[in-house]
Amino acid sequence: MKATVTVMLKNGVLDPQGEAVRxxxxxxxxxxxxxxxxxxxxxxxxxxxxxxxxxxxVRAMCEKLLANTVIESYRIELA
Incomplete structure (x- = not known):
């Protein structure tokens, strides 16, 4: 089975890389x-x-390693 995890900074957390791209x-x-x-x-x-x-x-992987849940959120898609 394939899983795709998308990790993004939470709303309200400064995103300097995003601002540089903008x-x-x-x-x-x-x-x-x-x-x-x-x-x-x-x-x-x-x-x-x-x-x-x-x-x-995958949720356990995100909580332990893939996302810093203090400042990031994640979305899991399974296929």
Whole structure:
């Protein structure tokens, strides 16, 4: 089973990389971009074959390693 984890900074947490991208886009002529939030996508190839087990495993991975849950949120997609 495949899992995709999207990790983003929580709302209200400063995103200096996103702000740098927004400014760079403006300097390249892409006006009208009012905000950019930058995150990361992690793709996992899991041995688990049933969704509940896979989701439990991936959630534990996120809580322990993949996301800093103090300042980041995450979304899990299973396929």
């Amino acid at each position: 400014r760079a886009l403006g300097s390249l002529g892409f006006e009208g971009v009012n905000g950019v939030r930058q995150g990361k996508v992690i793709e996992l190839d899991l041995a688990a074959s049933d969704r509940p087990t896979a989701e439990t495993e």
